[in-house]
Structures are given as C-alpha cells and as structure tokens.
Amino acid sequence: MTIHDVDTKLNISEALERLMKDGLPFRFEAFDGSSAGPEDATLTLRLINERGLAYLMTAPGDLGFARAYVSGDLEVDGIHPGNPYDIMVLIMSQLRFKVPSAAEMLQIVRSLGFGNLKPPTPPDEEHLPKWRRAFEGMRHTKKRDAEAIQHHYDVSNRFYELVLGESMTYTCAVYPTADSTLEEAQFAKYDLICRKLDLQPGQRLLDIGCGWGGMVRHAAQHYGVNVIGVTLSREQAAWAQDAIERQGLDHLAEVRFGDYRDVVESEFDAVSSIGLTEHIGVRNYPAYFQFMHDVIKPGGRVLNHCITRPNNKTKPIGAFIDRYVFPDGELTGVGRITVAAQESGLEVRHVENLREHYALTLKGWCENLVAHWDDCLDEVSEGRAKVWGLYMAGSRLAFERNEIELHHVLAVRPDAHGGANWPLRPTWLS
Structure with missing residues (x-):
C-alpha cells in the first residue's frame, strides 16, 4: 500500500470489507449511504449513526457490537430481538476477520474519523462501576x-x-x-x-x-x-x-x-x-x-x-x-x-x-x-x-x-x- 492509498478515504462499508477474510455473510448498510454484502441476504445489519460507529471502533468484538445493538444504534432486519439466533450463527460461524497491516489500519481510522476513537457513554444496561476497575483483584467478597x-x-x-x-x-x-x-x-x-x-x-x-x-x-x-x-x-x-x-x-x-x-x-x-x-x-x-x-x-x-x-x-x-x-x-x-x-x-x-x-x-x-x-x-x-x-x-x-x-x-x-x-x-x- 502506498502513501497515496493511505490518504484515499474509504466509506464505512469499504472499511468494514477491508477487515473481512471471506466477505460478509449478511447485508450491511451504513448511515453514510454505503452498503456491502449480498443484496439477496436474508439478514441485514444497519448502522444507524455516528455513536454506533464509535461503539464498534472503541470496543471491537462482542462488547462494541452489544453496545451499538442494545442502544439501538445497530439494527438487524430479518430477526426478532427476542431471538437473534440466526444472526449469532452467521457471526460466530461465518464471520472471519483479518489483521490489517499498519498502513491499512491507518487508512481505515483516518477514513472513519479519529474522533470516533473516543468511547461514548455505554448504555444504561451495562454494569461496570468504577470500583470494579480499581479492584479487579478483589472479586467475590460478600x-x-x-x-x-x-x-x-x-x-x-x-x-x-x-x-x-x-x-x-x-x-x-x-x-x-x-x-x-x-x-x-x-x-x-x-x-x-x-x-x-x-x-x-x-x-x-x-x-x-x-x-x-x-x-x-x-x-x-x-x-x-x-x-x-x-x-x-x-x-x-x-x-x-x-x-x-x-x-x-x-x-x-x-x-x-x-x-x-x-x-x-x-x-x-x-x-x-x-x-x-x-x-x-x-x-x-x-x-x-x-x-x-x-x-x-x-x-x-x-x-x-x-x-x-x-x-x-x-x-x-x-x-x-x-x-x-x-x-x-x-x-x-x-x-x-x-x-x-x-x-x-x-x-x-x-x-x-x-x-x-x-x-x-x-x-x-x-x-x-x-x-x-x-x-x-x-x-x-x-x-x-x-x-x-x-x-x-x-x-x-x-x-x-x-x-x-x-x-x-x-x-x-x-x-x-x-x-x-x-x-x-x-x-x-x-
């Protein structure tokens, strides 16, 4: 990847695709108007806003996904929220991430905005009071x-x-x-x-x-x-x-x-x-x-x-x-x-x-x-x-x-x- 490539701005869907080994097993649509994945997919993930993007960027993996989904910033069409089993099967069975090079990661972060590396306030349903961070070694007191x-x-x-x-x-x-x-x-x-x-x-x-x-x-x-x-x-x-x-x-x-x-x-x-x-x-x-x-x-x-x-x-x-x-x-x-x-x-x-x-x-x-x-x-x-x-x-x-x-x-x-x-x-x- 050249310096020129690093300066090329990606939309959200292009940035996501850069992280995939085998492509997306579902349809993905983002608030910037971009999309990726099969058009005839049975399930569609829709990123609603900038806060959802920041959740995903600041806590990659299950925590960021949960924060965006629970807060309503990430929607899933084709499932009932009481039983998202089908999307879990796709994510756990078919979603394969790759480790990008330093240059690729820089391009992705630049494209999505360095400001989104500041974690938003987690949803109210999340439980991690400050004393847990300070006393991780003192679990299981009464x-x-x-x-x-x-x-x-x-x-x-x-x-x-x-x-x-x-x-x-x-x-x-x-x-x-x-x-x-x-x-x-x-x-x-x-x-x-x-x-x-x-x-x-x-x-x-x-x-x-x-x-x-x-x-x-x-x-x-x-x-x-x-x-x-x-x-x-x-x-x-x-x-x-x-x-x-x-x-x-x-x-x-x-x-x-x-x-x-x-x-x-x-x-x-x-x-x-x-x-x-x-x-x-x-x-x-x-x-x-x-x-x-x-x-x-x-x-x-x-x-x-x-x-x-x-x-x-x-x-x-x-x-x-x-x-x-x-x-x-x-x-x-x-x-x-x-x-x-x-x-x-x-x-x-x-x-x-x-x-x-x-x-x-x-x-x-x-x-x-x-x-x-x-x-x-x-x-x-x-x-x-x-x-x-x-x-x-x-x-x-x-x-x-x-x-x-x-x-x-x-x-x-x-x-x-x-x-x-x-x-x-x-x-x-x-």
Missing part, C-alpha cells in the same frame, strides 16, 4: 457478590415469569424427549437431582443459590423433605417464600435472603447447588466445597450443577457477558471442580454432561421472550430485553458447538471408616 447477583436477578419478577415460564427456573432443564415441553423438562431436572441425592421423607436439604425456590418447592412437595434455600437476590427470596406459602409448603420449606456462607445450621442429609458455582470464583472453590462437606452428615450427598468449559483452563467469560449479564462470572472445566470437591474430603461418585439439554432450554426461553415481547417491555427497557435475547441466543449456540458445557457432579461425604450408604446400583438409574 458485598461484591451481592451487588453482582442483584444486578442480574433483581430486575422484575414478572419479566422472569414471562421468560422462564411457570417453573421460574433459571437453570438447565433435562429433556426426557426432544418433544418435551420446557415445564416438563424443568420438572424432570429437579426430579433427577432429588433422585441423585436419594432424598427421603423427613430428611434435611440445603439448597444454596436457590433462585426462585424451584428445587426447594419440588423437594418439599414431592419428597417430603425439610428444605432451606438461600439466595443473594432479595426479589427472588420474596417471590419464592410467597410461592412456598401459596403451595402450602411452609411447614417444610423456607427461602432466605442472604449469603450461603452465613448459614449456621449443619447436619444436613444433602446439599444441592444449581447454577451457583459460576458466580463464586475459581479460587474460592476450596472454601465452597469445604462448606458443603462440613454442613452434611457422614453419608450425606452433594449435587453440584454448573456451566463448565470443555477444558480445565480458566479464562474470562467475555466482555459482553461480564458487563451485561453475569458480572464477575468465571467458568472452568469439570476436572477443576471434581478436584476441588475431592480435596475438601468429598468422594465424587458420578459426573454427567448435559450440555445439549441447556441448548434446548435456551431455545425455549428465547421462544418465551418472543411470544411475550410486548409484555416484557412493560417490565424492563427495550435495551434490557435485547440483552436477554442476545445472551440467550448466543449461549444456545455456544452449547451446541461445545464451547461451554453443563455438568452434574455428585459426591458423598464418607464416614471415618469409608462408609457412604451407597447402593450397588445408583437409584436414579433404576
């Missing part, structure tokens, strides 16, 4: 965990009812068949966990990170178990306790607003943790599993249900997920989880990967969001609803592609002589 959980869950219980369905369950379901409904699959998930824990009438269960109390209510209603559930979301706790009373289960079950680390009771027969591990931080695994080991009786069981990676490396969950969905979330492989469980004194007895079931679960949630879109917008901002559609559709694709997984790890606390009250054949397989 205060910080509470704020992160409340950012995601204390939105609107009605919004969650519309998206999650009657079960109010925000974790992977287990589909008995491909034709099972979301509600049938959530029932099957809770029942599978109860059977893995071998729950019996009169036993005591602690459910940590209990959400809206789905496991708490299922174990009490169908297995006659005395259950304590704990959640860091005040909205979840209030909804769950009200549901317990409506179902006439308050003699068996309760849900508390608080940190599981503040539970003082012990001698439980079992502990379930469904979707909490992602929030606690990998370096806190030893204390987490030690807590569960210490609060159950010898012979007691632990079921840990969490999203995992297909390897045991620990890496950030991605800027979009961190700032818009799960602040401070961390994922690693099931190997790290089983090691931490073993080192606490628990004996791991069964490990199961249910990742395809989570893809189906997310598909169901997206369908609910689309079906109830107008009602959802009565509860949350359009930007927040877009975040949910983007997050769930992208996560569905990631589970389908085995970029993330969902594991059950079942463990028991042996007594001093190795006894574990374990049957020769697992009861949930009979």
Whole structure:
C-alpha cells in the first residue's frame, strides 16, 4: 500500500470489507449511504449513526457490537430481538476477520474519523462501576457478590415469569424427549437431582443459590423433605417464600435472603447447588466445597450443577457477558471442580454432561421472550430485553458447538471408616 492509498478515504462499508477474510455473510448498510454484502441476504445489519460507529471502533468484538445493538444504534432486519439466533450463527460461524497491516489500519481510522476513537457513554444496561476497575483483584467478597447477583436477578419478577415460564427456573432443564415441553423438562431436572441425592421423607436439604425456590418447592412437595434455600437476590427470596406459602409448603420449606456462607445450621442429609458455582470464583472453590462437606452428615450427598468449559483452563467469560449479564462470572472445566470437591474430603461418585439439554432450554426461553415481547417491555427497557435475547441466543449456540458445557457432579461425604450408604446400583438409574 502506498502513501497515496493511505490518504484515499474509504466509506464505512469499504472499511468494514477491508477487515473481512471471506466477505460478509449478511447485508450491511451504513448511515453514510454505503452498503456491502449480498443484496439477496436474508439478514441485514444497519448502522444507524455516528455513536454506533464509535461503539464498534472503541470496543471491537462482542462488547462494541452489544453496545451499538442494545442502544439501538445497530439494527438487524430479518430477526426478532427476542431471538437473534440466526444472526449469532452467521457471526460466530461465518464471520472471519483479518489483521490489517499498519498502513491499512491507518487508512481505515483516518477514513472513519479519529474522533470516533473516543468511547461514548455505554448504555444504561451495562454494569461496570468504577470500583470494579480499581479492584479487579478483589472479586467475590460478600458485598461484591451481592451487588453482582442483584444486578442480574433483581430486575422484575414478572419479566422472569414471562421468560422462564411457570417453573421460574433459571437453570438447565433435562429433556426426557426432544418433544418435551420446557415445564416438563424443568420438572424432570429437579426430579433427577432429588433422585441423585436419594432424598427421603423427613430428611434435611440445603439448597444454596436457590433462585426462585424451584428445587426447594419440588423437594418439599414431592419428597417430603425439610428444605432451606438461600439466595443473594432479595426479589427472588420474596417471590419464592410467597410461592412456598401459596403451595402450602411452609411447614417444610423456607427461602432466605442472604449469603450461603452465613448459614449456621449443619447436619444436613444433602446439599444441592444449581447454577451457583459460576458466580463464586475459581479460587474460592476450596472454601465452597469445604462448606458443603462440613454442613452434611457422614453419608450425606452433594449435587453440584454448573456451566463448565470443555477444558480445565480458566479464562474470562467475555466482555459482553461480564458487563451485561453475569458480572464477575468465571467458568472452568469439570476436572477443576471434581478436584476441588475431592480435596475438601468429598468422594465424587458420578459426573454427567448435559450440555445439549441447556441448548434446548435456551431455545425455549428465547421462544418465551418472543411470544411475550410486548409484555416484557412493560417490565424492563427495550435495551434490557435485547440483552436477554442476545445472551440467550448466543449461549444456545455456544452449547451446541461445545464451547461451554453443563455438568452434574455428585459426591458423598464418607464416614471415618469409608462408609457412604451407597447402593450397588445408583437409584436414579433404576
């Protein structure tokens, strides 16, 4: 490239094409009147204004795309914002960027304007307060965990009812068949966990990170178990306790607003943790599993249900997920989880990967969001609803592609002589 080429001004679409290895798999139109990509494409991305361009330039990748899309500066024709699965497939499967030379990059930046390298204010839905920037090494204090959980869950219980369905369950379901409904699959998930824990009438269960109390209510209603559930979301706790009373289960079950680390009771027969591990931080695994080991009786069981990676490396969950969905979330492989469980004194007895079931679960949630879109917008901002559609559709694709997984790890606390009250054949397989 010559100096003359560097001085040649590109329009926005030409600049984008310079960054593509294999061209664009969709139609692209920009506010400067330029366009690129197949004219007969089923999907069209439309860049509306200068702010959207600045979002894309100052945070290349998923964060800039999310900022422009959530703010309404980047529109996608051909999809419903509650289920942008098709555009996620194109972006994650067919969009290939190349690394431009220094001269090419200079030409692109000059063409698009150096002023667009100043980051605009992020959308209101983004969560990254200044104290997070200053104290990145101090994650997972009780205060910080509470704020992160409340950012995601204390939105609107009605919004969650519309998206999650009657079960109010925000974790992977287990589909008995491909034709099972979301509600049938959530029932099957809770029942599978109860059977893995071998729950019996009169036993005591602690459910940590209990959400809206789905496991708490299922174990009490169908297995006659005395259950304590704990959640860091005040909205979840209030909804769950009200549901317990409506179902006439308050003699068996309760849900508390608080940190599981503040539970003082012990001698439980079992502990379930469904979707909490992602929030606690990998370096806190030893204390987490030690807590569960210490609060159950010898012979007691632990079921840990969490999203995992297909390897045991620990890496950030991605800027979009961190700032818009799960602040401070961390994922690693099931190997790290089983090691931490073993080192606490628990004996791991069964490990199961249910990742395809989570893809189906997310598909169901997206369908609910689309079906109830107008009602959802009565509860949350359009930007927040877009975040949910983007997050769930992208996560569905990631589970389908085995970029993330969902594991059950079942463990028991042996007594001093190795006894574990374990049957020769697992009861949930009979």
